Amino acid sequence: MILSPYFYSQAIKLALSQIWANRKRSLLTALGIIVGVASTTSVIAALSGLKTSVLTEFESFGANRIYLFPNRPDDKPRNLYPREKIRIKPWEVLELQTSCPSLRAITPVTEFGVSIASEGRELDGITVVGIWPDWHEAENRRVIDGRIFNRIDESGERQVCLLNQSAIDELRLPANAVGSHILVDGRRFLVVGIVETLQSRMFGGDSNTAEIFIPFSVAIKLQSTDYFIRVVALAKSADVSEEAKAEIQRTMRRIRGIQPGDPDTFRAEAIDRYIDQFKSLASGITAIAAGIVGISLLVGGIGIMNIMLVSVSERTREIGLRKAVGATPAAIMMQFLLEAMVLCLAGGLVGVIIGKLFAVGLTMIPGARLEHADVPLWAVFLSFAFSAAVGLGFGFFPALKASRLDPIEALRHE
Amino acid sequence: MIRVRQLQKVYRVGEEEIHALRGVDLHIGKNEMVAVMGASGSGKSTLMNIIGCLDKPTDGSYELDGQRVAQMSEASLALVRNEKIGFVFQSFELLARQTALENVELPLIYSREAGLTSRERERRALRALDRVRLSDRVTHRPNQLSGGQKQRVAIARAILNQPAILMADEPTGNLDSVTTNEVMEIFRQLHAEGQTVLIVTHENEVAAYCQRVIRLRDGLVLSDLPIAQDQAGQVIA
Ligand SMILES: Nc1ncnc2c1ncn2[C@@H]1O[C@H](COP(=O)(O)OP(=O)(O)O)[C@@H](O)[C@H]1O
Ligand SMILES: [Mg+2]
Numbered sequence: 001m002i003l004s005p006y007f008y009s010q011a012i013k014l015a016l017s018q019i020w021a022n023r024k025r026s027l028l029t030a031l032g033i034i035v036g037v038a039s040t041t042s043v044i045a046a047l048s049g050l051k052t053s054v055l056t057e058f059e060s061f062g063a064n065r066i067y068l069f070p071n072r073p074d075d076k077p078r079n080l081y082p083r084e085k086i087r088i089k090p091w092e093v094l095e096l097q098t099s100c101p102s103l104r105a106i107t108p109v110t111e112f113g114v115s116i117a118s119e120g121r122e123l124d125g126i127t128v129v130g131i132w133p134d135w136h137e138a139e140n141r142r143v144i145d146g147r148i149f150n151r152i153d154e155s156g157e158r159q160v161c162l163l164n165q166s167a168i169d170e171l172r173l174p175a176n177a178v179g180s181h182i183l184v185d186g187r188r189f190l191v192v193g194i195v196e197t198l199q200s201r202m203f204g205g206d207s208n209t210a211e212i213f214i215p216f217s218v219a220i221k222l223q224s225t226d227y228f229i230r231v232v233a234l235a236k237s238a239d240v241s242e243e244a245k246a247e248i249q250r251t252m253r254r255i256r257g258i259q260p261g262d263p264d265t266f267r268a269e270a271i272d273r274y275i276d277q278f279k280s281l282a283s284g285i286t287a288i289a290a291g292i293v294g295i296s297l298l299v300g301g302i303g304i305m306n307i308m309l310v311s312v313s314e315r316t317r318e319i320g321l322r323k324a325v326g327a328t329p330a331a332i333m334m335q336f337l338l339e340a341m342v343l344c345l346a347g348g349l350v351g352v353i354i355g356k357l358f359a360v361g362l363t364m365i366p367g368a369r370l371e372h373a374d375v376p377l378w379a380v381f382l383s384f385a386f387s388a389a390v391g392l393g394f395g396f397f398p399a400l401k402a403s404r405l406d407p408i409e410a411l412r413h414e
Numbered sequence: 415m416i417r418v419r420q421l422q423k424v425y426r427v428g429e430e431e432i433h434a435l436r437g438v439d440l441h442i443g444k445n446e447m448v449a450v451m452g453a454s455g456s457g458k459s460t461l462m463n464i465i466g467c468l469d470k471p472t473d474g475s476y477e478l479d480g481q482r483v484a485q486m487s488e489a490s491l492a493l494v495r496n497e498k499i500g501f502v503f504q505s506f507e508l509l510a511r512q513t514a515l516e517n518v519e520l521p522l523i524y525s526r527e528a529g530l531t532s533r534e535r536e537r538r539a540l541r542a543l544d545r546v547r548l549s550d551r552v553t554h555r556p557n558q559l560s561g562g563q564k565q566r567v568a569i570a571r572a573i574l575n576q577p578a579i580l581m582a583d584e585p586t587g588n589l590d591s592v593t594t595n596e597v598m599e600i601f602r603q604l605h606a607e608g609q610t611v612l613i614v615t616h617e618n619e620v621a622a623y624c625q626r627v628i629r630l631r632d633g634l635v636l637s638d639l640p641i642a643q644d645q646a647g648q649v650i651a
Contacts, residue, residue, distance in 0.1 A: 006530065010523050017511065321507045324468060325571065326496020326524040328489045407468045411503065 003331055011335045015342040018311070029307040030347030032300025033390065037351025037383045038358065040293035041375045044286060045359035049373025051282045064238040065138065065271045066103075066245050068096075068231035068252070073263035086265040088229040090220060092255055096231065099251040102244035106233040107132040110219050116212065117183040120172035128184060128212045130219020136195075138232045146178035146193030153192075153215045160215065161189040165197055167210035182212075185222060189214065235270075245270045290382075297386055300347070301394035308340050308398035312405075319402050320410025333403035340395025341388050348387030352380055415610060416442040416465060416579060421474035423460050423633075434460040436633035437474070442579075442612065447605040449621040449641075450614045452630035458614045461630070462583045465612065466501050467491045479578045496524050500572030502582035506564040508556040515539050515552045518570045525575070542570040545607075546600050562593030569600055573609065580604065583614045591619070598623045618648065 019026045070086040072078070093108040100106070110130040116123045133149045136142055143162065153160050161182065168177045173191070180191045195213065220227055235244035248268045252258075256265060312319070319332060327335075355375050362373040423435040434457045442448055450458050463469040464476065467483055470491075476484040479498055483491065495501070508517050518539040522530060543549055546566040556564055565585060572580055582601070586594040594617070602623050605611050613624060621627050627644040629636040637644065 002528070004523075004525065004528050004530075006525075006532075006535070007523050021511065317507065318509060321503075321509075322520070322524070323492065324466075324495060324501050324503075324507075325521040326492050328492040328524070330489065331492075331524055408463050411507065 003334060007331060007334075008338075011338045012342060014335070015339040018339060019343055019346060025307065026343060026346070029303045030300070030343055030350070032296055032303050033344055033347035033387055034300075034351045034354065036293045036296030036300055037348050037387065038354035039296070040289050041352055041355025041379050041383060042358040042362075043289040043292075044379045045355060045373045045375045046362055046370055047282055047285055047289070048376050049359070049362065049370040051279070052372035053369045054278055064235040064241040064244075066233045066235060066241060066248060067269045067271075068233065068248055069267045069269075070228075070230075071265065071267035073265065076263065081265060087227075088231060088266065090216070090229070092252070093229070093231055095255050096233070096248060096251050099254075100233070100244060100247040102235055102240045102247055104234045104236045105134040105137040106231060107135040107138050108216055108229045108231050109135070110216065110223065110227050110229050112219070112223050112227070114185040114222070116171065118171040118173055118180070121170070123170060123210070126167075126210060126212060128214055128219065128222075130216040131213050132216050135213075135232065138234045142196050143193040144196045145176070146191070148193060149213075149215050154217050157217045157221060158215065159184075159187055159189045159218060160192045162193045162195045162213040163191055164195050164211040167212055168194070170210045184212070184214065187222075241270050293383075293386065297390050300344075301390040304340055304344060304390060305394040305398060307343075308336060308395050309401070311339070312336065312398050312402045316405060316410045316413040319405050320407045320413065323405070323407035324411065329403040332405075333399045336399035336402045337392060337395050340399065341391030344387040344391035344395075345384060348383050351387075352383050355379075355383075415444045415446075415479060416440065416612075417475075417477040418465070419475045421461070421464065421476065422472045423457070423464065423469075424472045433633050435464075435471070435474075438630075438633070438635055440628065440635070440638075442610065445605070445608055445610055446626060447601070447611040447624045448613070449624040449627045450612065450630065451616070451621060451627055452636070456630040457633040458630055459583055460633075462581055462612070462614055465579070466499050466581050467494045468501070492524070493526065496521055497526070497575055498578040500569075500575070500577035500580040502565070502568050502572050502580070502585045504584040504587040506556070506561075506568045506588075508564055508567055510556050513553045513555055514543065514548060514559070514567045514570075517556070517567055518542050518574055520571060521574050538574060539570070542574045543567070545573065545604065546570045560593065561589050562596040565589065565593075565597045566600055569597070569604075573604065579610045579612060581612045584616065585613065586615065586617065586620055594620065618645065621645075 068088065070088050072081045072086055088108070090108060093106065097103070097106050108130075111127050113125045113127055116126045116128075131149070132154065136148055146162075148162070149160065152158065161184065163173075163177060171182060173180050173182070177191050177194060181188050182191065183189070195211065233244065233248065235241035245268050249264065252266050252268075253264065258265065322332060352375065359373045359375050362368065362370040418438055418440040421435050421438040422433070425432040425434055438461060450461065452458050460469070464471050465478075467478070471484055474484065475482065478494065481494070483494055486494065509520070515536070519535055522535050522538070540549070540552065543552060546569050548563060548566050548570065551559060551563060556567070559567065569580075586597055589597060598620060601611055601613065611624075613620065615621055622641065622645070625641055626639070627641055628638045629644070637647070639647065
């Protein structure tokens with residue numbers, strides 16, 4: 001049984017005119033679908049907006065950055081892996097620098113707390129960070145005034161330092177601090193440059209912390225024998241960051257003489273991992289949102305089924321007449337299925353429009369970081385697909401009922 | 415054209431069996447105009463519904479236009495109704511929200527003829543409306559039409575696909591005597607143009623438009639006579 005294109009055009013026209021003729025009832029019926037689709041598309045819009053801004057931030061933060069930490073293997077006795085054995089040593093970092101061709105920059109970082117003093121103030125327990133000149137590139141933080149450290153600062157263990165704006169403020173140094181002197185642990189250090197304030201809002205987000213940087217060699221000397229080193233490296237590009245990480249792991253195992261099968265005594269991490277974690281979190285929330293839409297569409301679907309049953313019973317005579325002039329059961333079935341689907345799709349359309357408007361509203365909330373919020377195309381398609389499926393699923397029983405009506409009884413109805 | 419043999423129809427209502435038709439034999443030739451009469455409950459509607467392929471007989475055979483239709487599937491019967499039968503009902507059965515033209519076009523929605531242009535559909539519907547003399551009411555909706563006009567729209571819909579037989583179950587039951595004549599004139603004219611017509615009625619005035627009268631009683635044919643003899647018999651009885 002093939003239904004003609006004319007049948008379909010008339011059936012859809014009829015469906016639309018039915019919806020319009022009973023517009024209040026249709027609206028109430030489709031409310032479940034409208035609310036379901038609107039709320040889900042809004043949540044998806046917000047999430048995808050958040051994802052976009054977080055990912056852009058990750059990227060600017062450096063997707064190709066790799067961290068290396070000392071790490072005692074899990075479940076291994078402490079005496080087999082003493083602190084000294086797993087500690088990263090300066091020479092190991094030098095070895096990494098020469099053995100890892102995929103790296104663009106690498107720097108050891110060591111931090112310790114000391115007291116700092118300037119002419120105006122004395123501050124206790126300030127963290128001082130020892131770095132190589134590569135640190136600026138690895139951490140993507142430039143010097144906005146003065147200069148970075150040079151080889152001679154490092155090799156000659158010169159007492160020079162870099163500050164950030166907060167450190168200048170807290171030490172009450174002149175606005176143009178380059179050339180001033182401060183006391184670090186009682187020693188006189190020359191301020192040679194000002195480091196730009198941390199840009200990221202995500203990690204170490206507190207840009208108000210005072211930061212003081214000194215050459216790595218000096219920092220090691222000041223800490224005597226008990227120091228802690230971590231390494232920050234930058235791969236040549238995000239594409240090779242996995243490779244660079246592998247190079248670091250290989251080199252570390254080689255220089256530490258770790259036998260195959262024995263665990264690492266360090267931990268190398270690429271920033272991708274954080275991105276992956278965020279992505280999986282976001283898709284988890286999306287899945288929950290999809291679950292919510294599933295439930296509300298189910299509720300909406302029951303409303304659709306109810307109203308279609310009402311419609312079939314109201315139009316029993318019409319069904320009888322259509323059968324009398326030649327409508328097959330399949331044609332009647334198809335007509336009511338189309339009606340349920342058109343009703344659901346209309347609800348879905350309204351829902352998507354509300355979701356879109358909501359997304360526009362989200363982008364306007366200041367400071368919410370949702371400026372990229374938008375309903376993605378896949379969510380629009382999914383909404384329509386879901387709506388059509390609800391129409392099909394919940395319209396089936398009423399349509400079947402209509403198709404099975406006996407024409408004579410139907411024409412005798414009421 | 416129509417040949418019915420030993421037609422039986424039994425309705426089961428709970429335990430009870432109702433024999434609506436008890437073995438009806440009938441032959442209706444091409445271009446006849448026949449009235450079916452009989453008391454209420456004598457089986458007229460049951461017979462009409464079976465001949466109109468809206469219902470199946472419990473037993474007996476039915477041949478329409480050379481086709482044996484008694485035991486066809488529902489989908490095939492729908493096709494027969496669409497192409498061979500025009501049915502007119504007592505209460506018009508027009509779709510309230512649609513214009514006269516749209517109501518008349520309705521059977522084309524379910525037509526086997528694929529690829530009819532909208533112009534061709536409209537042409538046919540307008541022609542049918544013209545034959546019932548309603549060319550000036552094409553865009554009117556049912557609530558803007560009189561009872562007689564509504565029934566003429568229904569007739570136009572019934573003749574749209576040039577059916578082998580035009581059937582009407584008490585088509586004037588809801589009409590007054592003036593509009594009854596208006597509608598019966600249309601049937602007479604269609605008959606004059608070659609249409610086979612079968613009409614159920616209570617009224618002798620309606621039967622008078624026909625050439626032949628079949629009278630039923632308790633599910634059996636009581637008499638089957640030319641109109642003149644039938645009317646004479648009524649006067650005597
Ligand atoms: N669907 C049905 N179920 C049970 N009995 C029916 C049904 N339709 C008709 N009948 C019975 O069949 C008999 C004939 O009915 P019908 O053909 O409608 O008579 P008419 O049209 O001549 O008044 C009546 O006794 C009626 O009650
Ligand atoms: Mg009857």
